[in-house]
Amino acid sequence: MTTRPLAALLAAPLLALTAGVAQAHTGVGDTSGFAHGFMHPIGGLDHILAMVMVGVFAAQLGGRAVWLVPASFVAVMALGGALGLAGVAVPFIELGIGLSVVVLGAAVAFHLRAAVPIAMALVGFFAVFHGYAHGAEMPEDAGGLAYGAGFVAATALLHAAGIGLGVAIGSESGKIGQTLVRVAGAVVAVVGLGLVTGVV
Template sequence: MSSSRTSRIALSLAATLYPALAYAHVGVGETSGFAQGFTHPISGLDHVLAMMLVGVLAFQLGGRALWLVPLTFVGMMAVGGMFGIAGINVPFVELGIALSVVVLGAAVAFEVKPPVAIAAGLVGLFAVFHGHAHGAEMPNSAGGLAYASGFIIATALLHIVGLSLGLVIGKIGRHVGPGIVRVIGGVAALAGLGILTGTL
């Protein structure tokens, strides 16, 4: 995977997010809602781990998975966020979030490479749980669109961090890099088990 191709993908994601970034600066209320939405994904270990693992997994899969897997997560997370904001119940949200860290961590650790459609479907399912949690916890003072823009952009940035992490590890070398990725995935999966059992 060339660094220039990964850079182009990161720039494309950033360009996609630009309208939402611009919206976030419309006014005080909208800006406050955006900030609250932006900080929500990065304030929880479960969200941070899952979203970075999506980026690492996408890097491992390569090809069209580089953009399809993260964008599927972002799109389905927005759907889940709308459910949460509207008060529509989604069962097993906390379980789904914890399992996302375990499953994605294990997939990265064992270098599981499913077909792109299956990988996208799996991360899309997990994204609904993450999105619902974000939407359901929206403060009453926040505007829905600004808040959603915030957590969507934060999520996309975490995906980019994961993709970049995969790129950096890949540059370390063919012999050392995969071992580091396995360790990262394994530690994340163990953290997910901790979240699942309530010990973290």
């Protein structure tokens, strides 16, 4: 059994707890250009955990889900971003983002065997909230387009990290690895509950 990937998987949620919580939400930080957009999704604990869990969930499902599930998240997130940019009112943004961490962590913990369209719809639902949080503060100019490209790129990379962890740990280590992936999902779900309730 490879110990480094296992340690990385277990350490990721714990290290994330030391990051600034909810710093990637509306009204926080600079909002111009690719670099600011790229840093935005990785500036908040809830965003990081949700994005990585999308990737791990897709890896658990395997097959076409490995690319369709993350792709659906990115596509719907862009739509949510457009709603935020347009100033369309979408309720419960913070709650939706927090619940995404809970639900996606639980999906990994319980090894949810959803059909690909259902998995796409599940992550797409939560992608609206994440996208809106980014789009609501995106400037309506060329810098805003670069900003949007940055947060889409960062999201895709976080998904890829989740897929990599899910595949590396879940397949190379057999049942022990799959159990560790599920434990990590449970930890993320518990952290999500803390975010929703304000404990974390």
